[in-house]
Amino acid sequence: MQEKQKPYAYAKSLELFARAAAVIPEGIYGHQNPAFVLPGACPYFADRAQGGHFWDVDGNQYIDFQCGYGPVVLGHNHPEVEDAVREQMAKGSCFNHPTRLMVDLAERLTSLIPAADWAAFAKNGSDVTTWAIRIAREYTGREKIVMARGAYHGAHAWCTAYPGGVLDDEKKHILSMRWNRLDDLENLADGHKDRIAGIILTPYHHPTYAAQEMPAGGFWEGVRKICDREGIVLIVDDIRACFRLDVRCSPHYFNIDPDILCVAKAMANGHPISAAMGRKNFRESAEAVFFAGTFWSSPAPMAAALKTLSILESTDAIPKMERLGRKLKTGLEELGQKHGFRVTASGPAALPYLTFDDDPDLYHIQAFSRHMISRGIFLHPHHNWFICAAHTDEDIDYTLETADEVFPEVRKEMES
Amino acid sequence: MDEILRASLFLKAVLPLMEDLVDFDTIAASAISDKRLILQFEVKNGPSSHLRIEGGKIRHGIGMHQSPDIRLTFKKPELLNRMFDGEDVRPGLRKGFFHLLFLIREFPKLAERLQYYLEGDGKKAVDEKTKNFQVRIGLHAMLGGMATVASDDASLRSIADETPFGTLLVRILPDGPFGTFTKLSHNGGYIFESTFNQPVRHANAVMEFAGPDAAKKLIDGALNAVTAIGLGQEIKIRGLLPLIDKASIFLYRFGKIMGV
CATH class of the missing domain: 3.30.1050.10 (SCP2 sterol-binding domain)
Incomplete structure (x- = not known):
């Protein structure tokens, strides 16, 4: 555990960001842009990581509750995973052809995941969510896609929340419903009879800037029923939570029966790979929608995925994350109460997110995260957190001990 | 156009x-x-x-x-x-x-x-008083522009729909000027409005410029807002970030339409 030599400074991060800004659009783009976290009050550039911790370019050490925004599930630099990667890299990393590992991995996934009769691989979540909606359109011959408001399915034109460079045509067939609102879905199905190709939903709702919402009782059964009745393809986007709640992925955990399942993030413990899987009746349509990328058959991430799945299946990694996450959630809620705050740690235990109930404007959570980060605990103020199997009870204890110091700081700051 | x-x-x-x-x-x-x-x-x-x-x-x-x-x-x-x-x-x-x-x-x-x-003249340096006035009208135009785009731009209707209700306070330290961009509910729907140098009861989000120079650079297009926010010196933001996020889309569109 790191010494309490806090608060941290970020001089080298800022210096590097100034250089980056000269040659890279926005300096750092997308979700890693500092404006999305805590500008001027958090690290911008990482240097190294090990287990459940990382170090920034200023040498500050953190308990890493962001885990690369999810991919790191076993811990950074997991020796067995890295050995498997090194072994493959020694043979080569980019070929004219896929390797045996692609077949091994597809076989592994189709035997492991109930909804998977076939599997195909890419690099990022957007690659497979976009492919999935095209398969749904090909299968049904319809154009509309339903998604939940505030859900994130990637950065492609059909699903991005930003208008830059997006044509109206690219969004005109996207319909939205409120999470957990079967009545919304019924209304859409009625209003767009025989025109909805697919519905894409995350297994539970994990928007940014807001508390996470678990599926209400009967929600998924209702969605399945409407899809079956209306001939709509049910796509589950499990990019964020896959393999963290259940090695058979979140549909198994939540008892969902998808037609197509998209996964990525934790699949290879930080190595870049995503996958789409589906029922056999969608295979012909999948074959009709061209799907390719130069690096999509890279074997090293496939080696990492095979090893990661094997470790997740054969160890107590998943129950451990659940236990540590529950300890963190309960501890933070109790500490919040102790210091006069009403706080809620929402979402599954292994992917929690803290909100202050009386803070719709996010001032409290921003202050809380800033103080926690400056004391060596990386807790994102606007995005759900991730527990990994390398976190320890000591990490959680240290986090709670620090939170006990920080809640009064937040109170003081808000009162001033 | x-x-x-x-x-x-x-x-x-x-x-x-x-x-x-x-x-x-x-x-x-x-x-x-x-x-x-x-x-x-x-x-x-x-x-x-x-x-x-x-x-x-x-x-x-x-x-x-x-x-x-x-x-x-x-x-x-x-x-x-x-x-x-x-x-x-x-x-x-x-x-x-x-x-x-x-x-x-x-x-x-x-x-x-x-x-x-x-x-401006482009080449001639302006005195402090004139510069401050240019910042004042620049901020005034920026706030009005954001509210107008949010209200009137059909191509950004979905962004307007998704913008959270609330008030964004934009101010130039240490002494102003300042103004607001607000989405508020109205007749079962919503409207956008801006104010300039009017008292602000509660700001759901805040964007602060370190001083008139920083604001002038942004208005003149010499400062990238995202970079400046990242560097944490010339522009600071806090509070309801989704409101700032959407407001920045309206501001970008305002600049683009007006050729700024």
């Missing part, structure tokens, strides 16, 4: 700057010192705004005035835009023939002075 949106922006975000102009600029002030009239601008079947000129002051209002002294009607938004761009355009004068002299002599002076401050 979205001509109708551009016309809206001229009428709702640029025309209000006349209020500031006559308070600051002696040439502009003298052009209206003895005038008392209401000047109406309208695009046929489109946006409209009016200026009340009285006692050496100008007050701007959105929409049609009940009894304007001069009523300028533009058949197409392009015509109004060309006039604001400095071209010699003759709108239909539906009312106010007795005020023709004002239209011919004084109003062009006001427009010219406003353009001078908005665009």
Whole structure:
């Protein structure tokens, strides 16, 4: 555990960001842009990581509750995973052809995941969510896609929340419903009879800037029923939570029966790979929608995925994350109460997110995260957190001990 | 080019700057010192705004005035835009023939002075007072522009829908100016509005410029907001970030439409 030599400074991060800004659009783009976290009050550039911790370019050490925004599930630099990667890299990393590992991995996934009769691989979540909606359109011959408001399915034109460079045509067939609102879905199905190709939903709702919402009782059964009745393809986007709640992925955990399942993030413990899987009746349509990328058959991430799945299946990694996450959630809620705050740690235990109930404007959570980060605990103020199997009870204890110091700081700051 | 949106922006975000102009600029002030009239601008079947000129002051209002002294009607938004761009355009004068002299002599002076401050000389360094005025009208235009785009730009309707309710306070440290961009509920729906140097009861989000220099750089396009926010010195943000996020989309669109 790191010494309490806090608060941290970020001089080298800022210096590097100034250089980056000269040659890279926005300096750092997308979700890693500092404006999305805590500008001027958090690290911008990482240097190294090990287990459940990382170090920034200023040498500050953190308990890493962001885990690369999810991919790191076993811990950074997991020796067995890295050995498997090194072994493959020694043979080569980019070929004219896929390797045996692609077949091994597809076989592994189709035997492991109930909804998977076939599997195909890419690099990022957007690659497979976009492919999935095209398969749904090909299968049904319809154009509309339903998604939940505030859900994130990637950065492609059909699903991005930003208008830059997006044509109206690219969004005109996207319909939205409120999470957990079967009545919304019924209304859409009625209003767009025989025109909805697919519905894409995350297994539970994990928007940014807001508390996470678990599926209400009967929600998924209702969605399945409407899809079956209306001939709509049910796509589950499990990019964020896959393999963290259940090695058979979140549909198994939540008892969902998808037609197509998209996964990525934790699949290879930080190595870049995503996958789409589906029922056999969608295979012909999948074959009709061209799907390719130069690096999509890279074997090293496939080696990492095979090893990661094997470790997740054969160890107590998943129950451990659940236990540590529950300890963190309960501890933070109790500490919040102790210091006069009403706080809620929402979402599954292994992917929690803290909100202050009386803070719709996010001032409290921003202050809380800033103080926690400056004391060596990386807790994102606007995005759900991730527990990994390398976190320890000591990490959680240290986090709670620090939170006990920080809640009064937040109170003081808000009162001033 | 979205001509109708551009016309809206001229009428709702640029025309209000006349209020500031006559308070600051002696040439502009003298052009209206003895005038008392209401000047109406309208695009046929489109946006409209009016200026009340009285006692050496100008007050701007959105929409049609009940009894304007001069009523300028533009058949197409392009015509109004060309006039604001400095071209010699003759709108239909539906009312106010007795005020023709004002239209011919004084109003062009006001427009010219406003353009001078908005665009600057380019090469000449300006004094501190002028720079602060340029920042003031730049911020005023920016806030009005964001609210106008959010309200009127059909291509950003879904972004407007997704914008959270609340007030974004934009202020220049240490002493202002400041203003707000707000989405508020209205008749079961919502509207956007901006205020300038009016008391603010509660800000759901805050964007602060370290000083007039930082604000001037942003207004002149010499400072990238995202980079400046990242560097954490010249612009600071906090609070309801989704509101700032969406406001920045409206601001970008305002700049793009106005060619800033």
